[in-house]
Amino acid sequence: MSESKQAKSSENVRLDKWLWAARFFKTRALARDMVQSGKVQYNGQRAKPGRQVEIGAMIKIPAGWDHKEVEVLKLSEKRLGAPLAQELYSETQASADKREENQLARKLSSFHSPKPDGRPDKKQRREIIKLKHS
Secondary structure, eight states, rough: HHHHHHHHHHHHHHHHHHHTTSSSSSSSSHHHHHHHHHHHEEETOOOTTTOOOTTTEEEHHHHHHHEHHHHHOOOOOSOOOOOHHGGEEEEEEEHHHHHHHHHHHHOOOHHHHHHOOHHHHHHHHHHHHHHHHO
């Protein structure tokens, strides 16, 4: 009986729980907030945190500066270790390529907007103030 209960519970997994279990978000509350705010898309549409996740569904998730588009391969309510959690989904090739392209563009643009090595010293601050007020 316990196997049938476990199988039954794994069929109905909430979207926020699945995102938390797949380690996209650190807490379930954070996953819920991201889904409610519309930043996470389920099959190209806005969804509620209680939405039931289905195998084969496409989910678009914010990841830093970019978005990850993943396909659901397995369902889980429990938070797993990172290697096991990565088996719950697979990122689409287009999504991975786009993220790499954006990362390269960010690296290249950082050369065009140089940043100082450190804070200006007292003499440099005085020169900056002179330039601003003259």
